[in-house]
Amino acid sequence: MKIKNICCIGAGYVGGPTMAVIAQKCPEINVTVVDINEKRIEAWNDKDVENIPVYEPGLSKVIAETRDRNLFFSTDIDSAIDKADMVFISVNTPTKTYGIGKGMAADLKYIELCARQIARVSKSDKIVVEKSTLPVRTAEALKNILDNTGNGVNYQILSNPEFLAEGTAVEDLLNPDRVLIGGDVESPQGKEAMQALVDVYAHWVDKSRILTTSVWSSELSKLTANAFLAQRVSSINAMSELCEKTGADVNEVAKAVGMDSRIGPKFLKASVGFGGSCFQKDILNLVYIAKSFGLNEVADYWEQVIIINDHQKRRFAANVVKTLFNTVSGKKIAFLGWAFKKDTNDTRESAAIYVADYLLNEQAEIVIYDPKVKAEQIYADLDYLNSRPCEENRRCVTVANNSYTAGKDAHAILVLTEWDEFKTLNWEKIYNDMLKPAFLFDGRRLLERKIKEKIGFEFYAIGS
Ligand SMILES: NC(=O)c1ccc[n+]([C@@H]2O[C@H](COP(=O)([O-])OP(=O)(O)OC[C@H]3O[C@@H](n4cnc5c(N)ncnc54)[C@H](O)[C@@H]3O)[C@@H](O)[C@H]2O)c1
Secondary structure: OOOOEEEEEOOOOOHHHHHHHHHHHOOOOEEEEEOOOHHHHHHHOOOOHHHOOOOOOOHHHHHHHHEOOOEEEEOOHHHHHHHOOEEEEOOOOOEOOOOOOOOOOEOOHHHHHHHHHHHHHOOOOEEEEEOOOOOOOHHHHHHHHHHHHOOOOOEEEEEOOOOOOOOOHHHHHHOOOOEEEEEOOOOHHHHHHHHHHHHHHOOOOOHHHEEEEEHHHHHHHHHHHHHHHHHHHHHHHHHHHHHHHHOOOHHHHHHHHHOOOOOOOOOOOOOOOOOOOOHHHHHHHHHHHHHHOOOHHHHHHHHHHHHHHHHHHHHHHHHHHHHOOOOOOOOEEEEEOOOOOOOOOOOOOOHHHHHHHHHHHOOOEEEEEOOOOOHHHHHHHHHHHOOOOHHHHHHHEEEOOOHHHHHOOOOEEEEOOOOHHHOOOOHHHHHHHOOOOOEEEEOOOOOOHHHHHHHOOEEEEOOO
16 A cells, blocks of 8 residues: 555644654655644744744754645645545643543543544545554554544554654654554554555665554553653662762763663763653653553552652752752842753753742742743743742743843853753853852753863752
8 A cells, every 4th residue: 555645633843843754755745734723833834944833953954845845734634634545643642630640641632632533534544643652552442433433434543653852853753763663463454554654664764673563562662662761861860869979970970880781871861850741741651551450569660760850850959049058039040941951942841940940939030041942931831830920930030042141140050951052151251240159050961060160160060
């Protein structure tokens, strides 16, 4: 079966970049990315490709090459579904904020809405691909909805979780470690659908890197991969606290540990804590699934990864207060970085949000600079926590348009995102413009202690 038309529901951090790369590598396939969010679609269609809503190195170039050639962004969801042979579902699956499973389970209402819409619109057979990260056995529910509310057409459900990392999404999509495709391996129709998706990726991915499994293994593998990655971060972060007490240095420990080929060097960087839209939500979901099967020890084991991460954010903020003579009330604290990591404008679950919230509760005045995050996003992130009235967030937090303005007259600077530009700032100028003693807290192990101390900073870094 040759795929000619693809529809992707959800034009977010996954749908946009993934479909752009598919369109680039498969010029004979028409790819339409649809979303209910009109503003987002408008931004994807902005004449100036630098204004697309997702910042990723290299992405605007891929969009410039493919957009309106065989890549289209639209709000006409029905017509895109109707035309497609293959429909990717790439909508958000946040943690539930209400009812049963509140704070843990994945909220699948957006997924279900997509399934009902596909069922209502489809007049020809479709392959439906789960691109969103979903709890194991969601495909069963999707099939049930599609088969029972549809127009009698046939559906094959595939699971094709996305493993891209924000900040390196284009590179990850072009050279993936593996592509995982789960499907109904027992039936000829299932195998045919899987082959159709394998053929799409085989345009640029070596076949040895395309894995095919059962749907259940594929769904669970994505949750497991994120749990393992986050676990490494929490493991090294737990050690960072011990390093601070014992005189060891977490970077030296990480290097020594990571050179063991059984362990490996990646994801051993201590920091103020992991963020991003996925790790926390996916682990909570895993914990919820384990609990729902009565596997309490398994659930507790993975929950500890989140507990350490929350502890790391809190203790970083608490250390700022303690170091600034036990009070930050009325003091100007400058944040360098708001995004959850460098090279993305995504701020979801960013550690900076929680550090700010903690310090605002201590009545600090915060000035924030991030090279890619807009002021409206920063305020929206703080308002979302509901910790104080929105007006108070605007009164106590200002957004600067460079690091120097942010640091001027500050009591302390906190490095919260590892943007490269922070490494090469004129730190002497920043030091001269700050109140003394000038405190510098490196939550990302980005800066060199010796150089900063020579300038005169009181320097604190996670894990040393
Ligand atoms: N962000 C990542 O790095 C990443 C990586 C791998 C997997 N994932 C998974 O991919 C999925 C999507 O993540 P994201 O970061 O792209 O989310 P996102 O919030 O950036 O984008 C989701 C989009 O779906 C749209 N949407 C929701 N319901 C819709 C509907 N019924 N019809 C049309 N559009 C609808 C929203 O308006 C939004 O624009 C999630 O399940 C996530 O866990 C994310």
